[in-house]
Amino acid sequence: MKSRKVSIVLINYNSHQFTYDCVDSILDKTASVANGGVDYEIVIVDNNSVITDYEALKPIVSHSPAGGPRIQLIRSRINLGFSGGNMLGVQLADPTTDYYYFLNNDCVLRTDVCTQLATFIDSTPDAGLCGAQMFAGDGSRQVTFGYLPTLGSKILGHGVVRSFNPALYPSVRQVYTEPLQVPFVMGSTLFVRASVFNLIGGFDVAHFLYVEEEDLAKRLLLKGYKSYLVPQAEYIHFTGQSTTRNYDIEKEYYISLFHYFRKYHTWPERALFRAYYFIKNGRKFRRDPIYGRLAWFIGRGSPMRESLRYRQPIR
Secondary structure (H helix, E strand, O other): OOOOOEEEEEEEEOHHHEEEHHHHHHHOOOOOHOOOOEEEEEEEEEOOOOOOHHHHHHHHHHOOOOOOOOOEEEEEOOOOHHHHHHHHHHHHOOOOOOHHHHHHHEEEEEHHHHHOOOOOOOOOOOOEEEEEEEEOOOOOOOOOOOOOOOOHHHHOOOOHHHOOOOOOOOOOOOOOOOOOEEEEEEEEEEEEEEEHHHHHHOOOOOOOOOHHHHHHHHHHHOOOOOEEEEEEEEEEEEOOOOOOHHHOHHHHHHHHHHHHHHHHOOHHHHHHHHHHHHHHHHOOOOOOOOHHHHHHHOOOOOOHHOOOHHHOOOO
């Protein structure tokens, strides 16, 4: 039987120690081909970190033991965001790979995730994407999937729409012990069938920081491939290690969200979405003025020209 090849892509941004810990967990948990595991490589993209962080990361290419997987490191001279950084990693990956595993660098594996997810997709013809069960650093089980945004779910609430179509809106809080089809998997762990990922052109790089996983799941679904949670595979995510929340970051979410709406929803639907999010943020402006600013930004149409991607020079 042909060994399955997995290309693991990590993005580093001013967090080299997390990257080392992530790579160590991959090396520790992933079984060798001789023991039924997968053949894998690790591609690390430094997304224009400060030079001291990048220099500290350089020795990681020799971190693999003799006979272990190849580890590559490339530095981008500009921050490409989540989608662009991962697509740069794809270009360095083995073009004959069977699967891409896009894993946040602030994660560590608790089980042999690569082998488990590859085995699941191998036996599930309609699976285009799957993810492992996420845990927090304190060991608590975390929400690992979400719902694609629809007008019904926003206006009526997920509880109401779930009562009409429970298969489309499985409970995110329930503990699952068997694989489950889900709308989309959280972006910290995206294990994708390479053939269909290549077919759709990979990530939409217009998404700089957010909504990449929703967009990827939607495009795969349009090609007939579904997303799954595989709870037997487990990982820990030390969330938010590379991104500091502020007004510009909050704006970035709505830039990506409304890019998604422009791709998949009609003009009247987009107008209703804009009204919904304008009111949602506007009602909270007394709690924090940032919400008033976000409401005004949404009212102006969440223009992509104000994305952080256009506010950085090439170093």
